[in-house]
Amino acid sequence: MQVDVGASDLAAVIGGRKKTVESEFVRFDQLSALIIDDIGAMRTALRSQLQWMGMEAIRGTSDAREAIRALEEKQYDLILCDYNLNAANSGQHFLEYLRAEKLLSYKTVFVMVTAEAEYAYVANAVEYSPDDYVLKPTQEKKLRLRLERLFERRNFLMSALRAMDEHRYEFAAEECDRLIGLISDERWIMQALRIRAEAQHALADTDGLMQTYERARALRPDTPWVGIGIARAWMLLKDYEGAARLAREIIAVSPTYVAAYELLAEIGFRKKDEDGAFRMIAAASKILPSTKRFRAAAESAYLLGKLDEAKEYSEAAIRLSSGSMTERPGDFLTLAQIQTDMGDHEGAIATLEKQARRYPETGAFGVGKNAVLSQAFLQAGNKAMAEKLLEKSRKLISVNSGSAVLNLMGRAAFKLGDEIAGLKLMTQAVQFSTEDERIRTRRHVVKTMNDAGLRSRIGDVIDAGERRIPALLEEAQKAMRVAQFNVANQKILEALDIHDENIEALLAAAQLHLLWLKQGGMDRVIDARAKAYLAKLDKLVPQNEKVMSFYRFYDTLTGGK
Amino acid sequence: MKQALSALVVHDLKNALALLEADLERLNHYADIPPEGRMAYRRCIELKGRLVGFLTLYKQEHGGLKAHPAEVALADFLEDLIASSQSVEMAGKHGREVVVRFAAERVRIAPETARGGSASLDERLLDLALESALNNAVRYAASRVELWFEQEAGKVTFYVLDDGPGLSHPEDLMHGELHDGAHTGLGIALCRAVAEAHGGGEVSLADAPARGAMFRLAVPAT
Numbered sequence: 001m002q003v004d005v006g007a008s009d010l011a012a013v014i015g016g017r018k019k020t021v022e023s024e025f026v027r028f029d030q031l032s033a034l035i036i037d038d039i040g041a042m043r044t045a046l047r048s049q050l051q052w053m054g055m056e057a058i059r060g061t062s063d064a065r066e067a068i069r070a071l072e073e074k075q076y077d078l079i080l081c082d083y084n085l086n087a088a089n090s091g092q093h094f095l096e097y098l099r100a101e102k103l104l105s106y107k108t109v110f111v112m113v114t115a116e117a118e119y120a121y122v123a124n125a126v127e128y129s130p131d132d133y134v135l136k137p138t139q140e141k142k143l144r145l146r147l148e149r150l151f152e153r154r155n156f157l158m159s160a161l162r163a164m165d166e167h168r169y170e171f172a173a174e175e176c177d178r179l180i181g182l183i184s185d186e187r188w189i190m191q192a193l194r195i196r197a198e199a200q201h202a203l204a205d206t207d208g209l210m211q212t213y214e215r216a217r218a219l220r221p222d223t224p225w226v227g228i229g230i231a232r233a234w235m236l237l238k239d240y241e242g243a244a245r246l247a248r249e250i251i252a253v254s255p256t257y258v259a260a261y262e263l264l265a266e267i268g269f270r271k272k273d274e275d276g277a278f279r280m281i282a283a284a285s286k287i288l289p290s291t292k293r294f295r296a297a298a299e300s301a302y303l304l305g306k307l308d309e310a311k312e313y314s315e316a317a318i319r320l321s322s323g324s325m326t327e328r329p330g331d332f333l334t335l336a337q338i339q340t341d342m343g344d345h346e347g348a349i350a351t352l353e354k355q356a357r358r359y360p361e362t363g364a365f366g367v368g369k370n371a372v373l374s375q376a377f378l379q380a381g382n383k384a385m386a387e388k389l390l391e392k393s394r395k396l397i398s399v400n401s402g403s404a405v406l407n408l409m410g411r412a413a414f415k416l417g418d419e420i421a422g423l424k425l426m427t428q429a430v431q432f433s434t435e436d437e438r439i440r441t442r443r444h445v446v447k448t449m450n451d452a453g454l455r456s457r458i459g460d461v462i463d464a465g466e467r468r469i470p471a472l473l474e475e476a477q478k479a480m481r482v483a484q485f486n487v488a489n490q491k492i493l494e495a496l497d498i499h500d501e502n503i504e505a506l507l508a509a510a511q512l513h514l515l516w517l518k519q520g521g522m523d524r525v526i527d528a529r530a531k532a533y534l535a536k537l538d539k540l541v542p543q544n545e546k547v548m549s550f551y552r553f554y555d556t557l558t559g560g561k
Numbered sequence: 562m563k564q565a566l567s568a569l570v571v572h573d574l575k576n577a578l579a580l581l582e583a584d585l586e587r588l589n590h591y592a593d594i595p596p597e598g599r600m601a602y603r604r605c606i607e608l609k610g611r612l613v614g615f616l617t618l619y620k621q622e623h624g625g626l627k628a629h630p631a632e633v634a635l636a637d638f639l640e641d642l643i644a645s646s647q648s649v650e651m652a653g654k655h656g657r658e659v660v661v662r663f664a665a666e667r668v669r670i671a672p673e674t675a676r677g678g679s680a681s682l683d684e685r686l687l688d689l690a691l692e693s694a695l696n697n698a699v700r701y702a703a704s705r706v707e708l709w710f711e712q713e714a715g716k717v718t719f720y721v722l723d724d725g726p727g728l729s730h731p732e733d734l735m736h737g738e739l740h741d742g743a744h745t746g747l748g749i750a751l752c753r754a755v756a757e758a759h760g761g762g763e764v765s766l767a768d769a770p771a772r773g774a775m776f777r778l779a780v781p782a783t
Contacts, residue, residue: 039576045583052590115575135685137579137609140586142645149637186676187634220676 026151032057032074036067036094037082037113042136046080046113049140053147064094064325068103075105078147081130083114089324092126093290097325099128100292106161106195109150113138126288127225127259153188160195167542169199173208186219193219197229201236203543209233224250224257231263240267258284258293265296269439274304285313291321295331299440302338303447310338318355330404332356333368336376337408345376352376366396368405374412386416399497403433403441407448414452422452423461430465431498438466469495473508485516503541509533510550517557530554571616578609606647610692614751617689621754628683628758630782635678635710635717639663642688643708648696659699664707667720671713680717680782683759687719687780690755690764693748694721694776701725701774715783721776727768756780 033050035058037043043060050058059076061067064085070076083091091112098104112133131150134143154161157179163172176196180189193216200208210233216226227250234243244267250260261284268277278300285293298313314335321327332351339348352369359365370393378386390412397406410425426445433441442462449458472495479488489512495505513530517523534554537547585602588594620626640663643649649661670677691708698706702723711718749764755778756762762780769775 041580041583042576045580045587048583048587052587115572115579137575137582139582139606139645139647142641145641145644187632187679 026148026155028054028147029056031055031077031151033059033078033080034067034070034076035060035080036062036064036085036091037080038062038084038086039082042082045137049138049143050078050080052140053144064089064097067094068098068325071098071103076108077151079104079108079110080113081110082136083112083133086324089291089320089326091130092288093326095130096126096128096290096292106164107154107158109147109154111146111150127228127257153191156183156188157192157195160192160199164195164199167202167539169202170543172196172199173203173205190216190219190223194225201229201232204236206233206236209236222253224254224260227253228257228259228263231260235263235267240270243267256287258288261287265300269443274300274443278304278306289316289320291317291324291326294320295328295334298334298338302334302341303443307338307342311335311342314338329356329359329365330368332359333365333372333405333408336369336372337411340372340375340379343379345379348372348376349380362396363398364401364405367393367401368408369393370396371405371408371412375415378412378415383416386412390416399432399500401432403429403437404444406432407441407444410445411448411451414448414454419452419454423454423457426461427465427468430462431468433465434499434501469498469502469505472498473504476508476512480512480515483519485512485520488512501536501540503537506533506537506540507546507550510537510547514550514553514557517554522558527558575609575612578605578612581605582609603647603651610647613689614693617686618750618754621757626686626754626758628686628755628760630681630683630759632676632679633682633684633687635680635712636663636665636668638684638687639691639708639710639719642691642695646692646695648692648699651699657702657704659702659704659706661695661699661706661708664709664722667707667709669711673714674712675714675783677712680712682717682780682782683755686755686758687778690752690778691719691721693751694778697721697748698723698725698774698776703773715781716779717782718777718779722769722773724773727772727774728766752778 028050033055035043035046035050037046037060040062043062047058047060055078059070061070067079067081081091081094085091085094091114095104095110095112098110104110109132110130112130113136114133115136132146134146157176160172160175160179163169163175173196176192176199180192180196183189183192193212197209197212197216200212209229213226213230213233216223217230220226227246231243231246231250234240234246244264247260247263247267250257254260261280265277265280265284268274268280278297281293281297281300285297294313294317298310298317301307301310301313314331318331318335321331332355336348336351336356339345339351352373356369361369370389374386374389374393377383377389390409393405393409393412397409406425406429410422410429413419413422413425426449429441429445445461446458449455449461472491476488476491476495479485479491488508492505492509492512495502496509499505510530510533513526513533516526517530520526531554534547534550537544537550541547582602582605585598585605588598589602617626643661643663646661695706695708698721702725705724707720707722709720711720749766752764756764759780759782763777764779765777767775767777
């Protein structure tokens with residue numbers, strides 16, 4: 001028997017879309033794979049199929065947690081993930097988690113293995129789709145053909161993918177340009193454009209982004225990721241109206257595309273339209289339920305005072321995440337706070353003392369737990385206990401506690417009638433919030449202060465909180481100008497205590513240490529600190545002009561060593 | 562409740578069958594496997610095909626068969642279909658040498674097509690339909706089976722052409738007749754169900770102009 005697929009002359013026929021690049025032979029023996037499936041026999045079957053293709057470095061795991069541990073140790077060329085991981089979490093949730101936590105290398109080919117045709121529905125609804133999906137049972141031949149195509153494409157894009165992994169975004173974007181010039185297969189071009197867009201997004205290069213998206217839109221007019229990308233670029237340009245319009249257009253064409261709903265919710269928060277935002281989050285969590293979405297819906301419902309709905313969503317988040325990689329003790333704080341607000345102090349105490357008893361009373365959870373318990377005991381009429389608990393909470397505070405629990409403490413302080421302590425805690429909550437959390441913290445602060453009847457003081461608290469870091473840095477600059485390096489360092493460290501990834505504070509820290517080196521001569525400790533600050537900056541804001549000039553300055557100081 | 566239970570049972574059966582298939586597939590890698598082993602593997606794949614076919618028809622009858630379209634590169638799709646087709650693999654078992662090929666030279670793409678060569682289709686359903694057409698063609702071909710597609714704006718048509726006796730053959734399975742072999746004549750019904758799931762379309766089987774039979778499946782696709 002003979003099979004003649006006529007592959008070589010094929011491309012030429014398909015609308016002249018001939019690839020001009022010689023396709024590489026895929027060396028399966030050099031690839032590593034991670035198989036995630038809860039059924040041992042399935043893992044064995046997939047492993048054996050991969051082995052017959054020549055793969056040797058294959059690891060099998062039975063659940064997402066184990067897979068995450070495996071990924072923390074090393075990256076794999078291929079991930080074959082079962083869609084039905086367990087009752088609560090699907091392969092899609094796992095993939096979303098990996099992308100959100102940046103645990104997945106750009107070089108990794110992620111293939112979803114599914115027994116359900118319905119997966120295609122899911123795939124069309126999400127932004128983070130896998131590179132491909134295969135239906136099980138899959139014949140080895142079919143799987144092999146799929147993987148060959150996927151790796152052929154990956155190998156072609158390798159230089160750009162590697163640059164993305166290394167945060168060399170400018171180079172990645174350039175590489176994409178170069179590679180696009182070499183091919184005419186539209187699907188490969190789309191893939192390259194998508195990477196280029198991600199690189200440009202990281203560089204906040206809005207002009208370049210628009211160019212990339214327009215080009216992609218010309219090739220594939222109704223591709224949701226292109227639409228959502230343009231909307232995000234408009235967000236960067238602070239054109240919220242335009243972004244919202246576009247997101248609504250995407251929903252009109254692809255009514256299940258959750259990222260569009262989530263973008264509308266984000267716009268809602270920015271425009272202080274909590275109600276509109278809540279409706280969008282609720283819609284998203286209906287289309288594609290996930291812990292993350294339930295959590296966001298619970299929070300939004302709570303802030304709106306819709307306590308029954310908030311409770312439902314909060315319980316759903318706990319149920320769905322229980323025993324999985326998305327489990328967070330903070331969910332119990334949310335639920336207990338909602339119960340307290342509902343007047344159910346017994347329920348709140350049970351949530352924290354019974355349901356959440358497996359979590360140690362340390363860190364942020366310890367702070368939050370005592371703050372919520374304090375409110376619950378006060379409601380139960382035990383003021384002495386309430387005060388004791390708030391004091392306990394205060395003792396557990398550290399720089400890493402975070403805004404959310406400071407807000408909970410503020411609530412407790414206000415309820416206990418300590419307005420001064422409450423205001424201080426609210427200001428700190430604003431100070432401690434990282435760049436990403438700022439809007440969220442603000443939403444909570446507004447709610448807490450409204451509940452405490454302090455609406456008129458909201459503006460003051462937010463201003464004071466947000467101005468603290470710039471004020472400290474200004475003092476540091478003044479000290480630097482008169483060569484009081486130790487004083488300047490104190491101020492900067494104080495600013496970094498508030499937010500250890502504040503770029504301005506890190507830039508000031510790097511500048512200070514370079515000056516220190518220049519004026520005080522090479523000192524091992526100062527040198528090490530300077531390098532650490534520069535490295536951190538390089539990671540947070542790659543290719544930043546100022547950081548680059550600092551590096552050059554450092555090289556002249558050290559003679560380029 | 563009853564439906565939920567049967568869905569559970571079917572899911573379980575599919576999984577069990579998948580494992581059996583994997584075991585047999587592994588066995589088939591060995592050069593010294595006895596012919597019975599190869600036969601068992603083929604039968605397992607046929608059984609799976611039948612189960613999936615029945616399930617698809619069952620779903621359609623209960624109004625639940627919906628296409629889940631995603632972008633499909635048509636030429637790649639047909640190439641893969643041929644390369645991994647069980648029917649093609651068994652093409653030689655009737656004592657004839659049958660060549661199955663993707664007839665790239667017959668492909669037509671209308672210039673007004675938005676994305677020539679790719680279309681938004683449910684790959685899994687099309688795979689089912691075309692595999693069943695291919696099975697039929699291979700069974701009756703004298704020496705040759707050809708597959709290709711034509712694309713117009715909003716429509717893709719797939720063709721399967723064989724050089725067999727044509728529709729005069731009394732046992733042509735696509736007519737829905739029972740056969741003593743592994744298949745039970747769900748071919749045409751399955752193809753119609755697949756076309757319908759894509760929102761309409763046409764399925765036909767006719768004598769080819771010169772000789773043999775030509776199967777045609779047209780589906781709306783952007």
